[in-house]
Amino acid sequence: MRRAPVLIVLALVALPVFGAGLEAFQFGDKVPEQRFKSLIAELRCLVCQNQSLADSDADLAHDLRQEIYEMMAAGRSDQEIVDFLVQRYGDFVLYKPPVEPRTWAIWYGPFVLLLAGLLILVHTLRQRRRQPPPAFSAEERARLDALLGDGAHEDGKHT
Amino acid sequence: MPAFLRYLTPLLLFLALAGLLYRGLSLDPHRVPSPLIGKPAPAFSLPRLQHADATLSSDDLKGKVSLLNVWATWCVACRAEHPLLVQLARQGVVPIYGLNYKDTRPEAQRWLQRFGNPYLANAFDADGRVGIDWGVYGTPETFVIDKRGVIRFKQIGPLTRDVIDNTLLPLIRRLQEETA
Numbered sequence: 001m002r003r004a005p006v007l008i009v010l011a012l013v014a015l016p017v018f019g020a021g022l023e024a025f026q027f028g029d030k031v032p033e034q035r036f037k038s039l040i041a042e043l044r045c046l047v048c049q050n051q052s053l054a055d056s057d058a059d060l061a062h063d064l065r066q067e068i069y070e071m072m073a074a075g076r077s078d079q080e081i082v083d084f085l086v087q088r089y090g091d092f093v094l095y096k097p098p099v100e101p102r103t104w105a106i107w108y109g110p111f112v113l114l115l116a117g118l119l120i121l122v123h124t125l126r127q128r129r130r131q132p133p134p135a136f137s138a139e140e141r142a143r144l145d146a147l148l149g150d151g152a153h154e155d156g157k158h159t
Numbered sequence: 160m161p162a163f164l165r166y167l168t169p170l171l172l173f174l175a176l177a178g179l180l181y182r183g184l185s186l187d188p189h190r191v192p193s194p195l196i197g198k199p200a201p202a203f204s205l206p207r208l209q210h211a212d213a214t215l216s217s218d219d220l221k222g223k224v225s226l227l228n229v230w231a232t233w234c235v236a237c238r239a240e241h242p243l244l245v246q247l248a249r250q251g252v253v254p255i256y257g258l259n260y261k262d263t264r265p266e267a268q269r270w271l272q273r274f275g276n277p278y279l280a281n282a283f284d285a286d287g288r289v290g291i292d293w294g295v296y297g298t299p300e301t302f303v304i305d306k307r308g309v310i311r312f313k314q315i316g317p318l319t320r321d322v323i324d325n326t327l328l329p330l331i332r333r334l335q336e337e338t339a
Contacts, residue, residue, distance in 0.1 A: 046296035049188055059261070060296055063287050088294035090194040 025069050032072060039078055040065055043085060044093050052095065193294050193313045200227075200308050201292040208259050208267055208281035215282040220256060221308040224334045226301055226327075228278070229258045229290065232266045234298040240317035241274050247323060248277035253331050257281035260290045260298055303327065305334045 027033040037054065043064075045056035053061050053068075064085070071081050085093045097103045136144065195201070204216035220227065228244060230237040248255050257278035259267045264283065271278075284290055293302070296315075303312040312330055314322060 046191060060287075063291060067288075067291060087194060088291060089296065090191060090294075092191045 025065075035078070036069065036072060039072075039081065040068060042095050043068075043082070044095055046089055046093065189297065190315055191296070193310075193315075195294055195310050196313060198310060200302070200304050200310050201289075203282065203284075203289040203292065205258075205282035205284055205289060208257070208264065208283040209271075211264070211283070215256065215280050217308065219280070220304050221306070223306055224253055224331055225304050226253055226255045226331075227258055227293075227304060228255055229260050229293070229295050229298050229300040229302075231260045231262045231298050232270045233262070234260075236317040237299045238274075240299050241277075243318050243320065243323060244277040245275040252328065254279045258289065258293070258295075259283050260295060261285065261287045301327075303330060303334070306337060 025033075025036065027036065040053040043053045045051050045053050045058055045061045045064075047058035047060050048056045051058075051061075053064055067084075068081055071084065076084075082094070091097050097106070099107050200217050200220060202217045204214050207213045207215050230240075244255060247253070255277050257280070259281050261284065263285075267281070267283070271281075282289065287295075293300075299317055301314040301318055302310050305311050311334060312326070314327070318327070
């Protein structure tokens with residue numbers, strides 16, 4: 001019985017094996033096959049929106065993989081294939097949206113935030129350095145001397 | 160930095176973030192704006208559903224405002240939408256064309272016999288190629304096409320009474336007044 005959790009985890013880990021299988025596309029060579037795989041991994045499925053065309057088992061994803069395979073077989077370039085999909089479904093199909101004013105926030109926003117964080121960090125550190133360490137009041141000094149031992153401490157005599 | 164600003168800043172940041180997230184709650188990520196709006200309807204020429212030897216092509220849509228409804232018998236939401244289409248067809252304000260998407264002829268024909276046929280004609284897109292050209296990803300979808308054959312509006316998902324009365328019909332009336 002104690003093995004049940006382990007088995008459940010193993011079963012979950014194995015799930016992708018039963019998921020969307022790539023149809024048996026024949027490439028005859030490693031290079032176009034690799035090109036096909038990286039292309040469909042960069043394109044988003046519109047039905048299961050958080051999956052790429054490579055992951056999705058939706059009917060439309062099957063059709064689009066077929067379409068892309070045929071376009072590759074017809075000698076179209078990656079750019080032509082991507083343009084074909086963008087024309088029909090919009091920039092939404094791209095996991096890497098184009099850099100344009102509308103998308104500046106997502107492309108540059110993280111760097112702006114990082115820079116702002118660095119500036120705040122530097123500013124805070126500088127301010128901290130400029131501030132002298134807090135001075136002891138006479139009362140605190142007396143107590144400190146008492147704790148350190150009957151004024152015999154050399155440093156204690158100086159102040 | 161004044162002290163009050165130091166205390167206010169986190170609050171303001173929090174409010175800005177909360178506002179953004181709240182807005183996100185009411186956005187539907189399944190409504191992907193179609194890049195085809197304002198563009199000429201993609202050309203097609205397909206056999207008709209009911210007369211396999213006749214064709215329906217994008218040229219048939221020109222010269223008048225029309226609707227193109229993408230549907231299939233396996234599509235549950237299409238079943239819910241269908242009575243509204245039948246009703247709209249009966250009003251006779253706009254011709255409705257159908258794109259029967261990835262379906263089989265016998266099933267699609269049986270559907271029209273059982274539930275009524277609101278379509279002037281249906282194109283039979285068995286392999287979904289024309290659907291891809293039209294950027295279809297979630298049936299039912301309904302396109303409004305103007306007199307020049309330009310797509311002016313796309314409804315993703317089933318039409319509702321509200322969409323028909325408040326969006327579709329006013330738009331169709333406006334487009335019908337445009338000169339071709």
